[in-house]
Amino acid sequence: MTVQELLDSKMFAIVNEGEDTAREITTVFCCDLLSIAMGRAPAGCAWVTVMGNINTLAVASLADASCIIMAEGAQLDEMAVKKANGQGITVMGTELPIFEAALNIYRKLPKQEKEAIV
Amino acid sequence: MNDAIVLKYQISPDDFTRAGEASSDVKGKLKQLGISPEAVRKVAIAMYEGEINMVIHANGGEIVVEITPAEIKMVLADVGPGIPDVEKAMKAGYSTAPDEVRNLGFGAGMGLPNMKKYTDDMKIETTIGVGTTITMLVKL
Numbered sequence: 015m016t017v018q019e020l021l022d023s024k025m026f027a028i029v030n031e032g033e034d035t036a037r038e039i040t041t042v043f044c045c046d047l048l049s050i051a052m053g054r055a056p057a058g059c060a061w062v063t064v065m066g067n068i069n070t071l072a073v074a075s076l077a078d079a080s081c082i083i084m085a086e087g088a089q090l091d092e093m094a095v096k097k098a099n100g101q102g103i104t105v106m107g108t109e110l111p112i113f114e115a116a117l118n119i120y121r122k123l124p125k126q127e128k129e130a131i132v
Numbered sequence: 133m134n135d136a137i138v139l140k141y142q143i144s145p146d147d148f149t150r151a152g153e154a155s156s157d158v159k160g161k162l163k164q165l166g167i168s169p170e171a172v173r174k175v176a177i178a179m180y181e182g183e184i185n186m187v188i189h190a191n192g193g194e195i196v197v198e199i200t201p202a203e204i205k206m207v208l209a210d211v212g213p214g215i216p217d218v219e220k221a222m223k224a225g226y227s228t229a230p231d232e233v234r235n236l237g238f239g240a241g242m243g244l245p246n247m248k249k250y251t252d253d254m255k256i257e258t259t260i261g262v263g264t265t266i267t268m269l270v271k272l
């Protein structure tokens with residue numbers, strides 16, 4: 015599934031539509047501690063978090079996540095929205111808890127990518 | 133070494149809104165140079181952790197990145213307080229970061245371990261009251 019397909023699925027609200035939306039989502043990753051996310055987030059992951067400050071955007075970009083999903087109704091602060099715009103990072107939002115948000119993405123991943131997770 | 137590209141950045145202290153800008157800039161330049169995505173990611177992660185540490189722990193500093201066809205070398209030099217026990221600081225989970233830093237999602241004590249994990253070589257030179265210089269290499 016590509017980032018664009020996830021956007022189009024209307025599963026989540028669109029906070030910012032980024033640049034590289036044709037990119038394939040490789041896996042789902044959940045974490046709110048930025049330095050753990052930095053070391054562990056797999057390249058190309060959809061990153062589900064409640065941490066919405068400007069540093070979240072930096073970590074997503076540098077660790078090369080394909081998109082960010084803000085769970086639990088968590089909001090990006092104003093500066094973070096600007097950064098998402100400027101850096102072309104795709105951000106979506108949902109009222110769902112982290113696990114349910116991640117599970118919904120997982121269910122849409124192709125079979126071989128699901129198997130790679132379990 | 134005469135075909136090295138050298139990039140220099142001044143890192144300002146205590147400015148979390150700008151922290152990561154140097155690393156983002158390097159990431160962009162490496163991409164433009166056609167460096168492999170895996171190498172770009174390694175450099176970006178390692179340098180960001182070092183950059184954040186300079187902001188949190190060391191009153192800022194200077195980062196010099198040297199790019200050659202064989203490797204990318206990052207030298208992060210600060211005139212902060214120094215690291216009293218490097219072995220302890222390298223342990224996953226060890227952190228002296230204050231609460232307001234933790235509230236931003238940092239201070240998990242994973243920075244130095246991440247820097248080691250994502251680079252092919254890492255050297256820490258530190259003197260109490262004088263500063264810290266961390267040199268990291270990513271081979272291409």
Ligand SMILES: Nc1ncnc2c1ncn2[C@@H]1O[C@H](COP(=O)(O)OP(=O)(O)O)[C@@H](O)[C@H]1O
Binds near residue numbers: 049213227
């Ligand atoms: N440049 C530095 N100058 C002084 N102390 C540092 C520096 N970098 C790291 N440290 C010390 O090493 C500890 C561990 O660093 P790190 O693994 O990045 O974790 P964190 O930044 O989350 O605290 C820090 O809490 C700090 O005490």
Ligand SMILES: [Mg+2]
Binds near residue numbers: 181239
């Ligand atoms: Mg750190």
